[in-house]
Amino acid sequence: MGKLGIKRRKSRLLAVLLAFGLPGAGHMYAGQHPKGLLLIASYLLDLTAIVRLADSDGGRHLLMIVYLGIMLPVFYFISVFDSLQSMEAEAEESVAFGLAHGILLALAGFALLLLVKPPEALLPWMNELAELSVGPFIIIAAVWLLLQARKGSVSMFKLGRFTAAALVLMVGGLLLWDQIQGRNDISLLGQWWPVIFIMLGFEVIVFSIRFKGAEKKLRLDVTGGAIALVITMTAYVVTQYADIPFRWLDQFNVDLNGAADYGEEKGFRYDKPVMKVPLEDDVSLIGITNPNGHITVRSGDVQEIEVQTTVWVDLPDKTEADKVAEQSTVKINPGAEVALDAKGKDYGANGSKKPRMNMIVTVPMSLSDRLHIEETEEPPIESEPPPLEAESPGEDHRLDGLSATEGNELSEVTEDQADGELPATPDPGEVEKPALKMSIDADNGSVEVAGLALPGGLAIESSSGLVTVSGIIGPVTVKGNIGEVRASEIDGDANVEMKNGAIAAADIEGKLYASTLNGSLDLKRIRDDIEAGTKNGKIKIESAGASVKADTLNGGIELISDTVGGNWDLDSSVGEIRLTMPEDGDYTVYGSVTFGNITTDLPLEASKKTVRGTMGAGTYRVQINATNSITIRRFGPVQ
Structure with a gap:
């Protein structure tokens, strides 16, 4: 009784905490040492295998990693639940070890050693062994389900146990078959899944006839069915995820800010008078803000910045709409940092609705060629100029397009140079003009910017709407929430980030970073490095001039290029x-x-699951990691 009393004084709370901290520790505390050690070894083996597979071609072993990840909460459940059951045991002494316990512990230790410090001779085969083990792993689960059918009371049979075991056995067999044959027959599950109900029906029929008249209770095997469905759905979703119709998410746009607060282009329209803003010589920033409406920025034959605004007020009463439109205007702050801020008069039942204000901003054409002029200017002459040579008529293009006065001034300069007199050089202490940049902030509406030279850069933030950028000299940055981005003819680096929307970019002379959570990427003729990523969508790249890093979770990657000018990581x-x-x-x-399969018409060594080889000097690295299949074709004329 003394020992029993000590046994009962062990804390159930401490056992639970230990079980949560490390599966198996609760059993050790309760005196179930063999079971505790086996749980600890199994849990550590599961974790080690996940880390090992993730570090070694994680995408290739995705299905196995998912299954091993599912096992982690199972270990915790067994640890907590069973350790509490062990606390209720009346045994006065700890459970003794047996031969089977020793064998299992030794096998777990060998497996852990192989994963932590694999032999050099085994390293080339570990990836293949890990892939081939998925099928047998599931087949063992099916056998376990069948063995469970023989346990329990004979007077009660659980319906669905044989169907669940057959389903798991079929999934394991298909996975093993696909690995060996290099096929994708597991995709047939998407067509033949109704057979599950046929099998269940046959189970009911067979056992109804077999035990007709007997006092047999027929109960549904919920646990076995759940295990079978988890194993089957996991295998199917992981292997066929790219073909599941989730593409509708690319067009699923929800305004999280509440579209009801934004007025649309309906009701009464008001064309505001054109507003003009002087353009200072030292202007460094042009900032445009519009909470609701389109923003269009272009260059034109104007001397100042001109702002044309159209206001839409969706009200039934024209008198009230007139008041809203009159108080809706663009606030202008001129100077070195020009600010154009659309201020719409809120209206509506609760005063939260914003009128639609579409802005067209026209800047002088000098902004479109300002950078070009600065880049083509010749540096000051610091040494004796070379002797002038006579040019034949029609060859002197320096005077083309100049007025008579400008032509005479140029003639005087050249005459001075001929006499040995140099033009005055700029003062080294003279302050250079700041690099002009532009920022645009749009909440609800499209943005279009075209034909501008912005050496300081163009920065656009858009909450909802299409963003179109073209013909920009200078770096471009676009950050959006919902919508689409189209960028083309950018003479500089481009950085485009979206949360929900597609990105299209073409003719970028600098580097390109394109990222979206939900949407496709279409990139063409990028001169410098490319970094592209999406979680749900495909990536298509044409004519890559330098390195490429492309990563997608759900979707394919297509890369077409006549050159390999840097490392490719796909x-x-x-x-x-x-x-x-x-x-x-x-x-x-x-x-x-x-x-899937690997196909190529290049002289590369291709097996069922890998492709490798070296072309030319092998200067650059092309790393490919895919799930469904890899196709490598020779670049050539379009057939």
């Missing part, structure tokens, strides 16, 4: 990767695929 977690690249380049290819 990763599609659950999609297909297709490359069209030159045969006469200097690069090394290594690619791996999880489910």
Whole structure:
């Protein structure tokens, strides 16, 4: 009784805390040492395998990682629940170890050692062994389900146990078959899943006939069915995710700010008088803000910045609409930092509705060629000029387009140079003009900017709407929430980030960073490095001039280029990767695929799951990590 009393004084709360801290620790505290040690070893083996597989081609082992991840909460559930059951045991002594316990612990230790410090001879085969183990792992689960059918009271049979076991066995067999044959037959589950109900029906029929008249209770096997569905759905979703129709998300746009607060282009229209803003010589920033309405910025034959505004007021009463429109205007702050801020008069039942204000901002044409002029100016002459040579008529283009006065001044300068007199050089202490930049902030409405030279850069923030940028000299940055971005003919670096929307970019002379959470990327003729990423959408790249880093979770990657001018790193977690690249380049290819096939017409070594080889000098690296399949074609004329 003394020992029993000590046993009962053990804290249930401490056992639960230990079980939560480390699966198996609660059993050790309760005296279930063999079970506790096996739980600890199994849990550590699961964690170590996840880390190992993730570090070694994680996308290739995605399905196995998901299954191992599902096991982690199972370990915790068993640890907490069973350790509490062990606290209720009446045994006076700790559970003794047996032969089976020793064998299992030793096997777990060997497996952990292989994962933590694998032998050099085994390293080349570990990826293949990990992939091939998924099918047998699921088949073992099916056998376990069948063995559970033999346990319990004979007077009660659980309906669905054989159907669940058959389903899991089929999934394991298909995965193993696909790995060995390099096929994708597991996709047939998407067509044949109604057979589950047929199998359940046959189970009911067979056991109704077999035990007709007997006092047999037929109950549904909820646990076995849940296990089978989790295993089956996980295998199908991970292997076929790229083909599941989630593309509708690309067009699913929800205004989180509340579209009801924004007036639309209906009701009464008011064209405001054109507002003019003097353009100072030292202007460094042009800022435009519009909470509700389109923003269009263009260059034109004007001497000052001109702002044309159209106001829409959606009210039934014209008198009230007139008052709203009259108080809706663009607030202007001139100077070195010009600010154009659309201020609409709120109206509506609760005074929160904003009128629609569409802005057209026209800037002098000098802004469109300001940077070009500065770049083409010749530096001051610091040494003896070379002797002037006579030019034939029609060859002197320096006087074209100049007035008579300007022509005479230029003639005087050249005469002075001929006499040995140099023009005055600029004062080194003279302050240079600041690099002009432009910022645009739009909440609800499209933005269009075209044909401007902005050496300081163009920065656009848009909450909702289409953003179009073209013909910009200088760096461009676009950050959006919902909508679409189209950028073209950018002479500088471009940085485009979206939360929900597609990105299209073409003819970028600098580097490009394009990222969106939900949407596709279409990139063409990028001169410098490319970094592109999306969570849900495909990536298409044409004519990559330098390095490429493309990453998508759900979607394929297509890259077509006649040159390989840098390292390519392509990763599609659950999609297909297709490359069209030159045969006469200097690069090394290594690619791996999880489910699907590898096809190529380049002289590369392709197996069922990997492709590798070196072209030319192998200067650059082409790394490919796909799930569904990899296709590499030779670049050539379009058939």
